[in-house]
Amino acid sequence: MMQIPVIVVGAGPAGSVLAGLLAQRGVKTLLLDKATFPREKICGDYLSPGTVRLLDQLDLLDLVHSAGARRLRGMTITSPDGTTFQTEFPAITETNGASPFALSIPRAILDNLLLKWARGFGTRCVEGLRVTDLIWENGRICGVTGIGPTGQETYRGQIIVGADGRDSVVARRLGLHRPHPTLRRMALVAYYEGASELTDHGMISVGDRSYCILNPIGERLINAIIVVNQGIVQGRKGQLDELFDDTLQAFPLALSALRDTCRRGPVRCLGPLAFRSSRSAKAGALLVGDAAGFYDPFTGEGVGHALYSANLAAHVITSALAEGDGSLTEAHLDRFDDEQRTALTSRRRLGAALQAVIRHPGAANAVARLLRRRQPLAGLVLGVVGDLLPPRTLLSINTLRQLLL
Numbered sequence: 001m002m003q004i005p006v007i008v009v010g011a012g013p014a015g016s017v018l019a020g021l022l023a024q025r026g027v028k029t030l031l032l033d034k035a036t037f038p039r040e041k042i043c044g045d046y047l048s049p050g051t052v053r054l055l056d057q058l059d060l061l062d063l064v065h066s067a068g069a070r071r072l073r074g075m076t077i078t079s080p081d082g083t084t085f086q087t088e089f090p091a092i093t094e095t096n097g098a099s100p101f102a103l104s105i106p107r108a109i110l111d112n113l114l115l116k117w118a119r120g121f122g123t124r125c126v127e128g129l130r131v132t133d134l135i136w137e138n139g140r141i142c143g144v145t146g147i148g149p150t151g152q153e154t155y156r157g158q159i160i161v162g163a164d165g166r167d168s169v170v171a172r173r174l175g176l177h178r179p180h181p182t183l184r185r186m187a188l189v190a191y192y193e194g195a196s197e198l199t200d201h202g203m204i205s206v207g208d209r210s211y212c213i214l215n216p217i218g219e220r221l222i223n224a225i226i227v228v229n230q231g232i233v234q235g236r237k238g239q240l241d242e243l244f245d246d247t248l249q250a251f252p253l254a255l256s257a258l259r260d261t262c263r264r265g266p267v268r269c270l271g272p273l274a275f276r277s278s279r280s281a282k283a284g285a286l287l288v289g290d291a292a293g294f295y296d297p298f299t300g301e302g303v304g305h306a307l308y309s310a311n312l313a314a315h316v317i318t319s320a321l322a323e324g325d326g327s328l329t330e331a332h333l334d335r336f337d338d339e340q341r342t343a344l345t346s347r348r349r350l351g352a353a354l355q356a357v358i359r360h361p362g363a364a365n366a367v368a369r370l371l372r373r374r375q376p377l378a379g380l381v382l383g384v385v386g387d388l389l390p391p392r393t394l395l396s397i398n399t400l401r402q403l404l405l
């Protein structure tokens, strides 16, 4: 059987972008995905300003714009007691004073676009193939097996990458997948048609230990997500539409933005959301995107992390192929794991801090009142959450001065 240099399991943003970057460098990559594209993906359809910056660096921004992505300049934020303020993404040095923006685009469109882009460089993708297991040889992964339309199939490769999302079979078979010990949150997601109120701002409503995000996408269409504790969904899995309507009552501003709209399609549910992988590189294989861990959709940076880790993996894989016998050495695996862990850890800490605020309505109200009074500080917070500024910005002297003034 022919040995393929790189096999990537999963053709979501992480897998397609990795395959495309490798193909651009002349590395043959085979993508395998259980879905047939275009496929739906439960998501907020939001690309943070940090993700937009990454798309630009990877020369993908024009492509995403050309598919009709909508620009967002900031967010309207409301806390449990109704304290509301609007803030814009802050201009940063890199943008020379120009206002950064986020984008919104349905994932079915985005993911199909990225896969087509990777195919444009000669990447092959086998669709409709569910990978079920890894092939081991001398303690290393050298292939995968899966079930396709015609039965069991086997693919052998020098380097195997798991880009198969939050329920990654590659991470599970490597023994790396860990559910989060305490955070048990579920997401309810629905689309609404006919909206006119939200234009170039998204809306985040924090409620009692829950939150709702409205993201305007396309022509008068809104993506609505409600994230709640698992207990609220238990026992009501068969009544998701009613559960969504009941839960939405706790978010008056969101309810008002959705008046005169009608729901398109059913409410979908996903969770528990948080899990992590104890390492993102093992036995000659790498994990990219959600396969390496996911915390919570509040910060809307999952696609950004997928692109970041795809880019990092492309660098590590091309140097491995150029240097030695073409396999990933322990040094390559450690370097990849360290760099990805560093990127994930600071975001995870930010996520944990935000979750702590959401869990305590009193704290959420106090933070909202402070940010409403201090607009520049609100912009900084949005810049950090949107991945434009590093989380340490919030501890800088400048920020502390703004807090005191």
Ligand SMILES: Cc1cc2nc3c(=O)[nH]c(=O)nc-3n(C[C@H](O)[C@H](O)[C@H](O)COP(=O)(O)OP(=O)(O)OC[C@H]3O[C@@H](n4cnc5c(N)ncnc54)[C@H](O)[C@@H]3O)c2cc1C
Pocket (backbone or CB within 6 Å): 009, 010, 011, 012, 013, 014, 015, 032, 033, 034, 035, 041, 042, 043, 044, 045, 046, 047, 048, 051, 129, 130, 131, 132, 163, 164, 165, 166, 167, 168, 169, 187, 189, 225, 270, 273, 288, 289, 290, 291, 294, 297, 300, 301, 302, 303, 304, 306
């Ligand atoms: C409710 C919710 C809302 C979110 N909102 C946002 C948001 O607004 N913005 C944002 O940036 N991020 C958001 N995220 C996170 C974002 O969706 C993910 O971080 C992102 O999709 C990760 O990309 P990926 O390529 O790693 O994985 P995925 O996009 O999940 O792609 C994985 C691919 O692998 C395939 N696959 C899975 N298992 C197998 C298998 N066994 N064999 C073959 N193929 C397989 C799947 O079919 C899929 O195509 C949200 C997440 C949730 C849960």
